[in-house]
Amino acid sequence: MASIKQNPGSTVVVHSILAFFAVLALSPIAIIIINSLKSRAAIFASPLALPTPETLDLSGYASVLVESNFVAYFSNSMLITLSALAGTILFGAMAAFAISEYKFRFNTTIGLFFTLGLMIPIRLGTVGILNMMVAADLVNTRTSLILVYIAQSLPVAIFVLSEFMRTLSADLKNAGRVDGLSEYAIFFSLVVPLLRPSMVSVAVFTMIPIWNDLWFPLILAPSEATKTVTLGAQVFLGQYVTNWNAVLAALSLSILPILALYLVFSKGLIKGITSGAVK
Template sequence: MLKQRAETLGVHVILIAYSLIAIGPILLVVMNSFKARKAIFGAPLAPPNADTFSLVGYAKVFHASHVVTYFGNSLIVTLASMVLVLLLGAMAAWALTEYRFRGSTALALFLSIGIMVPIRLGSVAILKMMRAAGLNDTLTALILVYIAQGLPLAIFILSEFIQQIPKDLRDAARCDGVPETRIFFEVIAPLLRPAIATVAVFTIVPIWNDLWFPLILTSSDSTHTITLGVQQFLGQYITDWNAVLAALSMAILPVVAIYVIFSRQLISGLTAGAVK
């Protein structure tokens, strides 16, 4: 018994220690972003108090960059990509798992190439194509690329989820006379909700966080995403610690907030065995 309790205690010590390693640096950056310059350097590990509290960094970020625009762009690009990746991915996954036809296995293989081969390697041609189509420096270009990037893994994950839906359900729907398209939209699609978290972690979060494609496909402030905007702002104001910490925190906080709110679903979705 005693040995067991000592063992449990040891496990907790290790897990707490690693959890601190994981969130400590993030906490440090966020904490110091609310402090005056002197306090940042004087006592970096102290939380802000009445004396040291300052929003000067945030004022600077709002003043010197189009952070609201960047944020809006990221939101548009990520949401549009997410909706389309989920919708198109689920439809394709359903068609590939449910309907067998000549070439369906080959098509599934074709679609899975993108899981392993990063689309980034096609950047040279993507840029040429977008220029030719007059789409360079538009959010549309980003959304199209991100859908193409996200689909293969989304189809893979959603197929696994679809296979877990009892086959009897669609048989029952067919006996009930439900048309094939409605079977997907009214019977299958609502049951895929638990998959959204898994798809989000593996395909949507990388879109929000991506630097590469905004870097090569967008050139003006009006189309920059938050990741690129912050990156460029950081490069420009590298010596202004208040501004840098504030910019970092502004990029961190929304993600952390959403993550913490949904972490239960997110993690249960991840561990539900979708990716085995």
């Protein structure tokens, strides 16, 4: 089989474009972190300059960690995000297994119904969701946010996981049935281990919107005990005076966990995206 030779010129162009978009995406994060380390006057005087010994100011981090309930906000965001991801992956994988494995009436219709969730924003149903949470007495609870985020993320999870499940060998599953394994045993012991790369892809794509969301925490869980990091940062935004040091410090601290998780899962993300590209 002849080897495929790459054009050096095209490689340089492609890498240059990728580097440009990487800088474009990372620049706002870098600006936020840099300015969180500077005094208020230096932020407005030279927002793109690096902090110097004269402009270095950590009062924003002191305000966030000492004068606010940031640790509680952070814990709420972590609990809600991780719980929503676990529910999304579990229920999404089970639904995708049923849709891709079994042939039944309205199979295609149900798949299209879930796909509609990719095109219809869940925020259009905010009034109905709020009414349901009030009726269930779940307002100002973390459970309300977890349920909403699972519902929000399921269409993506089902769409991605069902496509991966269709590429799995049917002989492996049939061999498990011949050996007397139940459908649950086949799913959890044979299918789930093979879906780990795609599950990582689903987790990465869904955790960022959940972590950064401001809409539903503001509507469903605005109390002090259930505030998330994104909503907690609003504490430092005033009508007349805004503590920009604290706002930028809060945003910097809220960025780091997601950035760390993305770096941890990046290898699995790339593997999950490319696993079906080459047969």
